[in-house]
Amino acid sequence: MKTSITSESLSCGAPAQAAQAALAELPVRAGASLKPDHFQYILNHLPDIGFFEIHAENYLVDGGPFHHYLTRIRERYALSIHGVGLSIGGESPLDLQHLDRLADLIDRYAPAVFSEHLAWSGHAGFFLNDLLPLPYHRATLQRVCDHVDQVQNRLKRRLLLENPATYVEFSSSNITETDFIIEILQRTGCGLLLDINNVYVSSTNHIRDPRAYIDALPPGTVGQIHLAGFSQEQDGAGAPLLIDSHDAPVAAAVWDLYDYALCRFGPVPTLIERDGNIPPFEVLQAEVRLADERLNSDALRGRRS
Amino acid sequence: MSEQDDFVTALLDPEAPLPRDLATWNGSDPATRFAVYRNNVTVSLIDALADTYPVTQTLVGERFxxxxxxxxxxxxxxxxxVMSRYGAAFPAFIADFEPxxxxxxxxxxxxLEQLRTQACHCADAAPLSTARLTQLLSDTQTLPQQRVALHPSAQLIRSDYAVVSLWAAHQDLAELHRVNPCTPEQALIVRPGLDVEVIPIDPAMYRFLEQLLGAASLxxxxxxxxxxHPDFDLVAALGLLIQRGLIVDLPLETTT
Structure with a gap:
């Protein structure tokens, strides 16, 4: 059972690019995860970086060094805020207190983008600190759309929803992940945060074609891209099982898939996401430059064609 | 039980049956794949505790x-x-943990480490200006009725053991071999600026600050x-609070 997409929305024409421009409030450059280890370096050196991204939940505190440094960095850089705790795919109702605190954080720092995940992380009043998978069928689609509507209404802004990295599938799923996402975008008006590493990880884990995944997504819907590193294990039958670990440099196969996505979607603000084994800032910045080079070369290609 | 009830039960209990709905493309046992989630949840929370309690970890070793x-x-x-709030009950758990x-x-x-994390993320407050402090403290008529509002991050710790010195030794601020663990100690934990300070204090100062934090008048x-503590030195105590920028207000005590 597949939802249908009109052929117009799939063509790579001018309307798609206009929609893309309207979405991309961040500079169309590459940015980096903002880590406390790098606060002082960034303020001392003011590196040439497109934007910084924070995890919202780390900054839902009353005061102290996190707000001190973020305030000063925000004065000089564009910002995106990435939530990991709303549990949009959860059966439980959204945590309204958490949503209020997010609204305050967004008011305070006026980020260009606020994003969250197509996943769940809380249940029955508890927070599980991981992004958990959900089956894709009509009932879960309705639940996710209701939650996205609720978030967008409360925050009075468009949400970007991130495609997940998953390790299991569900026998009750009867909609593909891309069709599921496309219908969320259509019904709620939210945008897509396309995590290229997640596409690669999930495609490997579930033996799908990652390029077909990119091809299935309509241009004009991708507001931001994430790139990150993965680690590799094996499943019960010895097949590769990739883990979305964010603790390593971006893999060559993910860079290739990024190039492929840029060809389809045009240049999109891109984050080098790093949450573990945090290297010195210069190392992270070198990866950001690699993404910038690809973004620029793609922009040139786009102009020539 | 809902689907996510089943999922959560299986996440937290390795003996519980896997959610029935799981599928794998190659028919492999979903347990291996599900173990990634089990591991992520538990390990990420243990990591969060290790971040908050580094010296506690050093004292017993990483494995323990x-x-x-x-x-x-x-x-x-x-x-x-909000993970910085997680683990507030961990010290009480340790107190009851027989091993x-x-x-x-x-x-x-x-x-002590839990109070440091709390102080780190606590609300900010600017110290009273020297001019205002001088003005208020010189009015000896109203001074006894004045309350001393300390920085909102200020908290006290008292232990039958030398945890303050031991903590300092693990920051390379003191020599470990000179610490006798069986010495009772007290400290004021506070974050007047960006850095959390652990200030060793004597029992008299502890008693005095306890009163101030309980909103008693001076x-x-x-x-x-x-x-x-009949030999308590009020001038030295106020001197410390002023020097460290810990007095944020001197309101008159409201009659109750």
Whole structure:
């Protein structure tokens, strides 16, 4: 059972690019995860970086060094805020207190983008600190759309929803992940945060074609891209099982898939996401430059064609 | 039971059956794949505790700490996605954790580290200006009725053990071999600027600050402290608070 997409929305024409421009409030450059280890370096050196991204939940505190440094960095850089705790795919109702605190954080720092995940992380009043998978069928689609509507209404802004990295599938799923996402975008008006590493990880884990995944997504819907590193294990039958670990440099196969996505979607603000084994800032910045080079070369290609 | 009830039960209990709905493309046992989620949940929460309690971990070693933290995590899931709040009950858990009994100051060390994390993320407040302080403190008529509002991050810790010196030794601020663990100690934990400070204090200062944090007037705090510590030096105590920028207001005591 597949939802249908009109052929117009799939063509790579001018309307798609206009929609893309309207979405991309961040500079169309590459940015980096903002880590406390790098606060002082960034303020001392003011590196040439497109934007910084924070995890919202780390900054839902009353005061102290996190707000001190973020305030000063925000004065000089564009910002995106990435939530990991709303549990949009959860059966439980959204945590309204958490949503209020997010609204305050967004008011305070006026980020260009606020994003969250197509996943769940809380249940029955508890927070599980991981992004958990959900089956894709009509009932879960309705639940996710209701939650996205609720978030967008409360925050009075468009949400970007991130495609997940998953390790299991569900026998009750009867909609593909891309069709599921496309219908969320259509019904709620939210945008897509396309995590290229997640596409690669999930495609490997579930033996799908990652390029077909990119091809299935309509241009004009991708507001931001994430790139990150993965680690590799094996499943019960010895097949590769990739883990979305964010603790390593971006893999060559993910860079290739990024190039492929840029060809389809045009240049999109891109984050080098790093949450573990945090290297010195210069190392992270070198990866950001690699993404910038690809973004620029793609922009040139786009102009020539 | 809902689908996510089943999922959560299986996440937290390795003995529980896997959610029935799981599927794998190659028909492999979903247990291996599901174990990634089990591992992510538990390990990320243990990591969060290790971040908050580094000296506690050093005192018992990483293996013991992580095994103890795992038991805590299984009993105590976060109730908020704000991870800096997670683990406030960990010191109490350690106090009741019998295998840790051979390190009798472990729970107090955890309490000290927990207070440091709280102070780090606490609300900010600017100290009263020197001019205003001088003006208020020189009015000897109203001074005894004045309350001393300390920085909102200010908290006290008291232990039957030398946790303050032990903590300092683990920051390379003191020599470990000079610390006698069986010496009772007190400290004021506060973050007047960006850095959390652990300030060793004597029992008289502890008593005095306890009164101030309980909103007693300066007069009553002094009286109470002198009952048990007749040699208490008020000028030195206020000097410390002023020098460290810890007095944020001197409101008049409201009559109750």
């Amino acid at each position: 700490f992580r095994a103890m933290a795992r038991l805590f995590v299984q009993k105590t899931l976060p109730q908020s996605p 840790a009994g051979s390190v009798p100051y472990l729970a107090d060390m955890a309490r 007069g009553r705090a002094l009286e109470d402290t002198c009952l048990t």
